[in-house]
Amino acid sequence: MRMRFLGSTSEAGACPTLYETDRGTIVVQGLQVTDAEALADLRDVLDGETAVEVPRELITEIARRVLSDDPATAFQPGEPSPSATG
Template sequence: MRLRFLGSTSEAGACPSLYETDRGTIVVQGLHVTDAEALADLRDVLDGETIIEVPRELLVDIARKVLL
């Protein structure tokens, strides 16, 4: 799989960041969520899956760039 950087809200280009894959999917780089209450709210988490947190503005910004 190959990744193409889409954007970040970090000034240093670190996380959180979004990438597009050559398979037509999106990869999200961000902080691993460890909050017990948040994890208790999840449903149907498969082995090997995890959740990460990204700012809403990152998703909105990338959606505008990709969709327009």
């Protein structure tokens, strides 16, 4: 799988950050939710899954760009892409 940086609301490339994959999915990089009460609210968590907190404004801004149907914003195979770095 390859990923392309979409955006972040953090300074200096820190978390939280969103990436688009060449599989048509979005990868979320951010701080893991560790609050026991919040984790108890999750449903059907499979082995290997975790919860990550992301600001609403990051999701909406990236959704506007990705869903704009602008080919310039879509993932291009072979395009250089950073890997996720907590």
